[in-house]
Amino acid sequence: MVANPSQADFDKPKRESVPIDSPSTLQKLIGRREFGPLVLLIVEIVAFSLLSTTFLSTGNLSNLLAFTPEMGMMALGMTMLITAGEFDLSVGSVFGLAPIIMWTLFNQEVMSLEAAFFVALGMSVLIGFFNGWFVTKLKIPSFLVTLGMMMVARGTALYITDGFPQRTWRADSALTEIIVGDFYIGEFRVYASLLWFILFAVVLGFLLTQSRFGNWIQAAGGNSSAAHARGVRVNRTKIMLFILTAVLAAYAGITSSIRVSAANPNSGTGYELEVIAMVVIGGTALMGGYGTIIGTIIGVFILRMMRNGIVMIGIPGLAYNIFIGAIILGMMALHSWLERRHHSGT
Amino acid sequence: MATELVRMENINKFFGRVQALNNVNFTVYENEIVGLLGDNGAGKSTLIKILSGAVLQSSGKIYIRGQEVDIDNTTDAIKHGIETIYQDSALVTQLSIARNLFLGREPLKGPGFLQWMDQDKMNVEASRLMREVGITKNIPPTTPISALSGGERQAVAIARAMYFDSDLIILDEPTNNLGVEETHGVLRFVRNARDSGHSCIFIAHNIHHVFQVVDRIVVLRRGEVVADDIDPKQYTVQEVEEVITGMRVM
Numbered sequence: 001m002v003a004n005p006s007q008a009d010f011d012k013p014k015r016e017s018v019p020i021d022s023p024s025t026l027q028k029l030i031g032r033r034e035f036g037p038l039v040l041l042i043v044e045i046v047a048f049s050l051l052s053t054t055f056l057s058t059g060n061l062s063n064l065l066a067f068t069p070e071m072g073m074m075a076l077g078m079t080m081l082i083t084a085g086e087f088d089l090s091v092g093s094v095f096g097l098a099p100i101i102m103w104t105l106f107n108q109e110v111m112s113l114e115a116a117f118f119v120a121l122g123m124s125v126l127i128g129f130f131n132g133w134f135v136t137k138l139k140i141p142s143f144l145v146t147l148g149m150m151m152v153a154r155g156t157a158l159y160i161t162d163g164f165p166q167r168t169w170r171a172d173s174a175l176t177e178i179i180v181g182d183f184y185i186g187e188f189r190v191y192a193s194l195l196w197f198i199l200f201a202v203v204l205g206f207l208l209t210q211s212r213f214g215n216w217i218q219a220a221g222g223n224s225s226a227a228h229a230r231g232v233r234v235n236r237t238k239i240m241l242f243i244l245t246a247v248l249a250a251y252a253g254i255t256s257s258i259r260v261s262a263a264n265p266n267s268g269t270g271y272e273l274e275v276i277a278m279v280v281i282g283g284t285a286l287m288g289g290y291g292t293i294i295g296t297i298i299g300v301f302i303l304r305m306m307r308n309g310i311v312m313i314g315i316p317g318l319a320y321n322i323f324i325g326a327i328i329l330g331m332m333a334l335h336s337w338l339e340r341r342h343h344s345g346t
Numbered sequence: 347m348a349t350e351l352v353r354m355e356n357i358n359k360f361f362g363r364v365q366a367l368n369n370v371n372f373t374v375y376e377n378e379i380v381g382l383l384g385d386n387g388a389g390k391s392t393l394i395k396i397l398s399g400a401v402l403q404s405s406g407k408i409y410i411r412g413q414e415v416d417i418d419n420t421t422d423a424i425k426h427g428i429e430t431i432y433q434d435s436a437l438v439t440q441l442s443i444a445r446n447l448f449l450g451r452e453p454l455k456g457p458g459f460l461q462w463m464d465q466d467k468m469n470v471e472a473s474r475l476m477r478e479v480g481i482t483k484n485i486p487p488t489t490p491i492s493a494l495s496g497g498e499r500q501a502v503a504i505a506r507a508m509y510f511d512s513d514l515i516i517l518d519e520p521t522n523n524l525g526v527e528e529t530h531g532v533l534r535f536v537r538n539a540r541d542s543g544h545s546c547i548f549i550a551h552n553i554h555h556v557f558q559v560v561d562r563i564v565v566l567r568r569g570e571v572v573a574d575d576i577d578p579k580q581y582t583v584q585e586v587e588e589v590i591t592g593m594r595v596m
Binding site: 206210211212214215216218219221222223226227228229230231232285289290 | 420421424436437438439440441445448449450451452454461462463465
């Protein structure tokens with residue numbers, strides 16, 4: 001009995017024992033794609049706090065956290081979309097257009113602020129749907145489709161407003177409080193947008209890693225024909241993600257317009273590339289198949305802190321792009337090196 | 347007599363003026379491994395592509411268990427229980443073994459609208475399947491496909507076909523680019539698949555591999571079936587090679 005291995009042996013837990021070369025917890029942590037960005041973020045925080053006495057002050061931190069969620073929300077949507085193998089260049093324009101629609105409708109007394117809010121979000125659903133439909137049904141690369149949409153949306157915002165900002169101060173609504181109302185924890189000023197950002201991040205993180213939809217997103221980006229053959233609705237998945245990305249960009253734009261009390265038709269210009277940079281720096285694969293919400297949050301903070309920090313230590317703000325470019329190149333080199341090392345090891 | 351599983355009848359395929367298949371009749375019975383042989387350009391991959399939905403026949407009919415079926419695309423084929431395993435192409439290399447096995451049919455848990463994947467179940471089932479298909483090495487089911495060897499990838503694809511009860515598993519050059527041990531592994535997976543009640547079509551350039559695993563050999567030559575019931579136990583490799591090259595008529 002003992003000498004003869006039987007089926008029962010297969011069921012014994014010892015069969016599940018750890019393989020000899022199983023990596024330790026520390027090795028696993030280092031092997032994660034988020035590890036490089038995390039180290040960079042820590043180095044950045046340490047460096048800036050050593051070089052500037054005010055970098056870690058409550059005033060500066062709450063300032064930093066006021067703007068970060070707006071870029072962050074766009075980056076969350078973009079993470080899901082890039083994981084599915086597509087990206088969206090129109091987010092910056094949607095960020096600008098949505099608040100223009102909302103405030104114009106409200107200021108012209110066409111409808112209440114709440115109704116205008118939903119009309120603006122509805123418009124972003126349409127924009128996302130058009131993007132997705134063009135990419136999946138007409139098989140046009142997302143680069144071209146969303147480049148076109150970027151111009152259409154920006155042009156619409158400029159045309160509606162004649163290029164002038166919309167006033168926003170007349171609104172005194174519960175809605176604005178819910179979206180971006182502020183409160184104090186001690187001296188620390190917290191905007192509601194930070195809470196929304198955390199909520200969105202948790203929900204989307206769960207969706208990406210734990211749900212069937214998340215599995216489909218990764219499969220669509222990794223090998224869409226194989227996914228399709230298994231019955232995964234690749235096109236529908238992608239269309240839904242284009243819609244999600246556009247809605248989050250619109251919501252972020254509305255948040256921003258309430259916080260700064262201005263809806264400028266030019267706001268959000270250039271954000272699309274910064275958002276894509278945040279996502280890719282965080283470890284999401286630009287070509288799809290792998291995405292990480294935690295990495296994106298790290299990426300968002302790396303870039304936002306860089307913008308804030310270089311000003312705090314006295315480097316002219318105009319030099320910002322030099323640092324961002326260097327970070328992107330450095331992180332891509334790191335990811336590619338880790339990838340090659342990983343593959344040569346197997 | 348064995349029951350008929352798939353029958354392809356009078357299949358013709360033209361690519362422009364070139365006739366790739368000429369009135370081909372091809373049958374697979376339940377619980378058998380058929381070796382499909384032929385020189386380059388003999389039409390074996392065209393025949394397989396028609397069966398797996400990648401190519402549409404110009405004329406001819408396909409029956410599954412006696413029922414005529416239309417196979418217009420790969421999804422149709424899978425729906426009818428025909429699974430084709432090409433090297434690599436059917437797997438998402440970034441995803442884990444378990445996620446690939448259950449892709450498109452993920453088990454769910456949790457209440458109503460808020461459902462998530464039952465990853466514990468997926469992992470347990472994946473481990474069991476990998477053992478069943480014949481992988482003896484202890485590979486965690488959370489390992490991404492990209493970290494697996496060619497033979498192990500074949501194992502995952504075969505395991506998936508077995509688990510979702512594909513009646514017919516088509517293996518197109520499954521032993522290409524594999525080492526000796528890996529090849530033996532794949533041949534073992536194929537036998538295991540047959541022994542658990544699946545039929546297989548096995549296509550390989552290496553005729554020795556075919557001889558080691560199949561129950562019956564069908565030979566195509568210039569788009570026509572020239573032999574469809576060669577018992578590998580009664581013929582030598584050389585004799586079959588002569589049939590393939592047209593030096594021997596059966």
